[in-house]
Amino acid sequence: MDKEHKSGYVNIVGNPNVGKSTLMNALIDDRLSIISSKPQTTRHRILGIWSDDDVQIVFSDSPGIIEVPRYALQQKMNSYAFSSFEDADVLLFVTDIYEKYTGDEKVVRIMKETSIPKFLVINKIDAVTEEGQLEKIVESWDDKVAFDKIIPISALHKSNIDQIIRMIREVLPVGPEYYPKDQLTDKPERFFVSEIIRESILTQYKQEIPYSCEVVVESFKEGDSRGGPIINISAIIYVDRKTQKAIIIGKAGDAIKKLGTTSRLKLEEFFGQKIFLELHVSVKENWRDTDNILKGFGYET
Numbered sequence: 643m644d645k646e647h648k649s650g651y652v653n654i655v656g657n658p659n660v661g662k663s664t665l666m667n668a669l670i671d672d673r674l675s676i677i678s679s680k681p682q683t684t685r686h687r688i689l690g691i692w693s694d695d696d697v698q699i700v701f702s703d704s705p706g707i708i709e710v711p712r713y714a715l716q717q718k719m720n721s722y723a724f725s726s727f728e729d730a731d732v733l734l735f736v737t738d739i740y741e742k743y744t745g746d747e748k749v750v751r752i753m754k755e756t757s758i759p760k761f762l763v764i765n766k767i768d769a770v771t772e773e774g775q776l777e778k779i780v781e782s783w784d785d786k787v788a789f790d791k792i793i794p795i796s797a798l799h800k801s802n803i804d805q806i807i808r809m810i811r812e813v814l815p816v817g818p819e820y821y822p823k824d825q826l827t828d829k830p831e832r833f834f835v836s837e838i839i840r841e842s843i844l845t846q847y848k849q850e851i852p853y854s855c856e857v858v859v860e861s862f863k864e865g866d867s868r869g870g871p872i873i874n875i876s877a878i879i880y881v882d883r884k885t886q887k888a889i890i891i892g893k894a895g896d897a898i899k900k901l902g903t904t905s906r907l908k909l910e911e912f913f914g915q916k917i918f919l920e921l922h923v924s925v926k927e928n929w930r931d932t933d934n935i936l937k938g939f940g941y942e943t
Contacts, residue, residue, distance in 0.1 A: 649817035652700065653702045655733060660736050665736060688703045698819055698821065735761070739766050739775065763795055764780070839857045847890070873918070876920045877919070
């Protein structure tokens with residue numbers, strides 16, 4: 643008799659900057675979600691697919707929950723995050739050793755009410771400095787939510803990642819193969835190009851500039867060059883205001899040249915071949931609060 647196949651959607655939720663994207667990359671042993679020390683790095687729900695012969699786990703990395711959204715963009719990001727509670731077979735609620743919750747937060751109230759299996763993942767345990775610190779964190783959560791499992795991890799160092807996979811396998815329902823076993827994500831190549839360029843923007847520029855940018859890939863063409871196969875990419879960086887355009891470009895174009903070099907090297911590592919990257923900057927005023935522009939950028943509710 644053939645062994646039953648198990649499958650399901652495992653949604654990763656939590657506040658910004660607790661390591662959700664690092665965790666998903668560690669879980670599927672690949673680099674699908676961009677990572678930055680700045681909060682609100684993830685803007686879309688990104689699926690990462692883990693498969694073996696008997697099991698398929700579809701992880702969903704959602705944007706961090708923003709308590710007080712300032713823009714329509716942030717409201718849409720919140721809608722993606724909270725929808726993660728509605729369509730999951732298992733929830734991974736990620737916090738870290740620094741976060742403090744009162745128990746009155748909306749996300750905590752939802753966690754209390756949900757009946758699906760839910761695991762508390764306490765990240766950054768490699769940074770624990772005091773004896774008994776981790777035990778106190780676990781006790782504080784025991785008083786707030788009845789989690790099915792509590793798993794301390796370091797996503798950065800991939801410690802206890804196998805334990806998360808093992809525990810998920812135990813509770814997944816019997817189900818079909820949703821995606822081909824060799825598929826890692828639901829997103830097209832252009833999506834990862836725009837995300838990698840946006841990651842470089844987050845790293846290079848300061849203050850509000852990275853949050854005012856959206857990257858759209860205009861063309862993505864595979865071809866040949868004297869040095870072998872090459873991907874020719876053209877992308878537009880949209881900003882909110884003309885002053886931001888000047889900052890992105892920099893004096894005599896120095897800043898955008900640096901951005902182009904950094905992004906190209908990351909793209910070559912991601913795709914494993916040569917890249918020719920062309921970047922342009924354009925202004926779409928107030929795009930973060932304009933519904934039709936947000937829809938054009940792929941932010942659907």
